[in-house]
Amino acid sequence: MTTTSTTPPVRAAVAPPRATPARKGSAILSRHPRLRLGLLLSAPLVWLGLVYIVALVALLITAFWSVDSFTGEISQTWTLDNIIEVVTGSLYQTVTLRTVGVALAVTVIDIVIALPVAFFMAKVASPRMQRILVIAVLTPLWASYLVKAYAWRSVLSQDGILNWLVTPLGGSTPGYGLPAVIITLSYLWLPYVILPIYAGLDRVPDSLLEASGDLGGKTWSTLRLIVLPIIWPAIIAGSIFAFSLSLGDYITVNIVGGANQMLGNLVYTNVGAANNLPLAAAIALIPIVIIFGYLALVRRTGALDNL
Structure with a gap:
């Protein structure tokens, strides 16, 4: 009887993966x-800085310029005339x-409905x-803004269906x-009010x-003491x-507002017909200051801490 001895096969040594720059970066x-999070957010933050912050700075700078009354050209000499x-x-x-009153009325109406x-x-x-x-709720957002505004113009006119x-x-x-x-602005912005409140109620x-x-809590007491906070x-x-x-709307005012004007209309008039960009920039600073003041007031109340 003969015995044969078997030796395990010799496996070839596998070389470790080559340390390429991509692998080193992935490991880091x-x-x-x-x-990782910083690199992921860098592109949108840079875009936001260029489009939004730089645009606001340019707007602020333009408000301190003036228009030459003879040539109609913009003079980059610094002046406070537009602001004054x-x-x-x-x-x-x-x-x-008028603009703040309309914006407050629209906000209150939308919250009451939403x-x-x-x-x-x-x-x-x-x-x-x-x-x-x-x-x-989302379906009206798919329709054109102008179509909805003109539809309300037709509904609210003297010979309209209403x-x-x-x-x-x-x-x-x-x-x-x-x-x-x-009425028209309340309809246009209502979905933007319903959806955040719906998301908040869904978390209750x-x-x-x-x-x-x-515990015997009545409906209004429950809503006021538990749900509302x-x-x-x-x-x-x-x-x-x-x-x-x-605050910034002007198209709806042109369509259904008659002779009434809001801040957006004054900005549009000075940019287009009057060709006075510095004055338009100074007027545009008003709603910006108002909304930043509103955000600061809301932030001091702590209402934004849990958003």
């Missing part, structure tokens, strides 16, 4: 998650008050109905003017509402959208 990024005119002029004070709609979507509707309602419906009841439509502007635990009911940051977020978008 895998060990430093903050560096905007701050002290009665026209600009009146238009600023709260019950968002509450029904988040806490009452079934999951299937929630999806349908979210699509219904006037045809309310005339037999002794009523009348507002026609063109500030009420029409407020149902157990809190059930516990309040078990939780969704307050969401309400503030929605109000920022409605307020800021209304």
